[in-house]
Amino acid sequence: MEISRRDLFTIGGKLLVLASAGATLEQITGAEPATEAYKMADHWWGMIVDIDKCIGCGNCVRACSNENHVPDGYFRTWVERYQVTEDQQPQVDSPNGAIDGFPPSTHTGVKSFFVPKLCNQCAHSPCVQVCPVGATFVSPDGVVLVDQSYCLGCRYCVQACPYGCRYLHPDTKTVDKCTLCYHRITQGLTTACCENCPTGARQLVDFKNPKDPVHEFLRHNKVQILKPYMATGAKVYYKDLDGSVR
Amino acid sequence: MIPGVDGFMYPNEIELQWGLLIVLYPYITGLVAGAFILASLERVFKVEAVRPTYRLALLTALAFLLVAPLPLQLHLGHPERSMEMYLTPHTSSAMAMFGFVYLWYLTVVLLLEIWLDYRVDIVRMAQSTTGFMRLVYKALTLGSENVSPAARRIDDKVGYTVTVIGIPSAFLLHGYVGFIFGSIKANPWWSTPLMPIVFLFSAMTSGIAAVLLLYMASVKVKKIPIDMRCLDTIGKYLFYTFLIDFTLEMLDLVHRTYEADESFRSLDFMVHTRLMFSQIILQILLGTLVPLALLAANQLWKFSEAKRRVMYLTAALLTMVGIFAMRWNVVIGGQLFSKSFLGYTTYKVSFAAREGLFTAVGLMILPFVIFVVLVILLPPWPERSET
Numbered sequence: 001m002e003i004s005r006r007d008l009f010t011i012g013g014k015l016l017v018l019a020s021a022g023a024t025l026e027q028i029t030g031a032e033p034a035t036e037a038y039k040m041a042d043h044w045w046g047m048i049v050d051i052d053k054c055i056g057c058g059n060c061v062r063a064c065s066n067e068n069h070v071p072d073g074y075f076r077t078w079v080e081r082y083q084v085t086e087d088q089q090p091q092v093d094s095p096n097g098a099i100d101g102f103p104p105s106t107h108t109g110v111k112s113f114f115v116p117k118l119c120n121q122c123a124h125s126p127c128v129q130v131c132p133v134g135a136t137f138v139s140p141d142g143v144v145l146v147d148q149s150y151c152l153g154c155r156y157c158v159q160a161c162p163y164g165c166r167y168l169h170p171d172t173k174t175v176d177k178c179t180l181c182y183h184r185i186t187q188g189l190t191t192a193c194c195e196n197c198p199t200g201a202r203q204l205v206d207f208k209n210p211k212d213p214v215h216e217f218l219r220h221n222k223v224q225i226l227k228p229y230m231a232t233g234a235k236v237y238y239k240d241l242d243g244s245v246r
Numbered sequence: 247m248i249p250g251v252d253g254f255m256y257p258n259e260i261e262l263q264w265g266l267l268i269v270l271y272p273y274i275t276g277l278v279a280g281a282f283i284l285a286s287l288e289r290v291f292k293v294e295a296v297r298p299t300y301r302l303a304l305l306t307a308l309a310f311l312l313v314a315p316l317p318l319q320l321h322l323g324h325p326e327r328s329m330e331m332y333l334t335p336h337t338s339s340a341m342a343m344f345g346f347v348y349l350w351y352l353t354v355v356l357l358l359e360i361w362l363d364y365r366v367d368i369v370r371m372a373q374s375t376t377g378f379m380r381l382v383y384k385a386l387t388l389g390s391e392n393v394s395p396a397a398r399r400i401d402d403k404v405g406y407t408v409t410v411i412g413i414p415s416a417f418l419l420h421g422y423v424g425f426i427f428g429s430i431k432a433n434p435w436w437s438t439p440l441m442p443i444v445f446l447f448s449a450m451t452s453g454i455a456a457v458l459l460l461y462m463a464s465v466k467v468k469k470i471p472i473d474m475r476c477l478d479t480i481g482k483y484l485f486y487t488f489l490i491d492f493t494l495e496m497l498d499l500v501h502r503t504y505e506a507d508e509s510f511r512s513l514d515f516m517v518h519t520r521l522m523f524s525q526i527i528l529q530i531l532l533g534t535l536v537p538l539a540l541l542a543a544n545q546l547w548k549f550s551e552a553k554r555r556v557m558y559l560t561a562a563l564l565t566m567v568g569i570f571a572m573r574w575n576v577v578i579g580g581q582l583f584s585k586s587f588l589g590y591t592t593y594k595v596s597f598a599a600r601e602g603l604f605t606a607v608g609l610m611i612l613p614f615v616i617f618v619v620l621v622i623l624l625p626p627w628p629e630r631s632e633t
Contacts, residue, residue, distance in 0.1 A: 075258055133327075133336055153323015154341065156339070159263060174324065175323075
């Protein structure tokens with residue numbers, strides 16, 4: 001088939017109109033261009049936390065709060081300061097979730113370290129199990145999410161979470177929690193807390209990505225999850241976690 | 247320092263999620279299950295002595311059952327979505343079953359049994375009354391006006407079968423409520439396989455005590471002579487049920503103390519401080535040991551009729567207080583300590599809030615109002631129904 005110069009202009013003109021109409025529609029609806037690369041089945045998200053690297057600055061808490069509009073007094077992530085005596089009795093504080101860091105310690109002669117906390121994105125999540133309507137669920141890429149348009153606000157999941165990671169949002173009256181910045185990670189970004197950690201103590205990991213440094217990390221470090229006896233399949237791994245941490 | 251907090255709580259734990267209304271929920275369903283089981287004593291186990299309370303117990307159960315979902319509904323962040331529990335229940339959730347257990351119990355067991363038992367009376371009243379009440383009774387007959395001896399025999403047979411089904415259903419209703427708490431592995435105060443059975447026996451205890459009180463109140467109001475044989479029999483059943491309940495609770499306590507796992511220090515501290523009044527004084531001393539002693543004394547010695555009445559009345563009132571305290575200690579107590587076992591928070595009851603004291607008092611008065619309406623509509627006394 002031969003295409004004349006006239007035909008080429010006609011087809012080209014039509015394509016131009018179609019493309020600009022598409023672009024305008026996108027602007028009107030505010031829809032993001034589809035990220036062709038993201039397939040839920042190709043990912044299995046989690047996090048690694050290096051206790052020794054955390055300096056308790058609270059950057060992660062502030063970043064999370066800003067990114068996710070977390071209401072005052074509630075926390076999707078927080079940092080705890082452990083000060084453990086020789087007989088392994090811990091004194092723990094987390095003033096306002098450490099959103100402004102920590103005041104200087106008054107304890108001397110104690111083992112002191114910081115423990116960032118967040119939803120453990122459990123694979124066998126007790127919160128998901130108990131939700132009466134299935135409003136909270138594990139996504140195929142391993143993130144525990146809450147469908148805000150479906151949640152009854154019964155708070156059974158809050159009771160079932162062994163880690164205290166859930167709360168009832170005072171405005172929406174639905175349960176809220178860490179989403180592992182799902183809106184970011186599905187766009188190829190890291191979480192707000194990881195991005196703002198000045199020491200790299202928190203790192204988002206993808207267990208299904210063979211190139212993710214997590215595999216090397218898990219091979220070479222002694223790691224622990226919180227409350228392993230709960231058998232929740234937690235996917236937040238802590239390096240050098242002290243036995244006194246609850 | 248955060249006001250009301252000792253030690254360390256995870257920051258999201260400071261505010262309690264389940265308050266006074268969730269205390270009422272197991273308390274009210276417990277009264278339903280207990281009252282029904284007392285009714286079944288006469289119907290299935292042929293304990294003739296408690297016959298005067300049979301209908302009273304059924305109406306008590308219905309009055310409380312109608313109110314049972316209200317505390318839950320008022321507690322929800324989005325009550326308008328509660329129907330989703332019926333439409334799209336999450337099969338792995340214990341709570342999702344509430345609607346089905348409730349509906350089964352309400353319609354298949356309680357309404358059917360009451361209707362079958364009252365059917366002859368309803369038909370008679372549909373004929374003897376006039377005006378609006380006639381219409382009400384006419385509607386209540388559901389078009390079934392055959393009161394021939396053969397039809398009555400069928401009523402009786404079906405009613406018996408419903409009661410037989412009703413006993414495991416009552417066990418299911420309240421055992422299930424216990425399971426809601428007992429299956430939460432994150433909370434050591436709740437997580438025990440004994441929880442459903444403790445809930446069940448405490449339900450029977452409180453339900454029997456409630457019917458005993460309502461029976462005493464109704465004879466007083468009606469100015470009819472009290473049936474002491476009936477009262478003694480209810481007292482005896484109350485004693486034995488309470489004894490089993492107390493034994494189970496003590497077994498749980500002894501087991502926890504002996505095992506002394508990592509949660510023990512935290513829970514032990516709580517019992518000696520924040521729960522000292524509600525658990526040790528109200529639940530165990532006043533709410534259990536005193537009524538048990540009063541009831542036990544009646545099994546051992548013969549007191550005068552007047553003394554027995556006072557003893558039963560006191561025992562039943564204290565039992566109701568004790569079982570309420572037990573519900574409080576389970577629901578509220580289970581949220582006063584941190585799941586880190588490093589700290590404790592405080593619960594303050596608000597007054598005028600949606601989940602506050604006034605709402606709770608209203609919800610506890612409501613079943614009695616419904617009970618009075620039911621008693622007027624469906625008189626449980628034979629001499630009234632004859633007229």
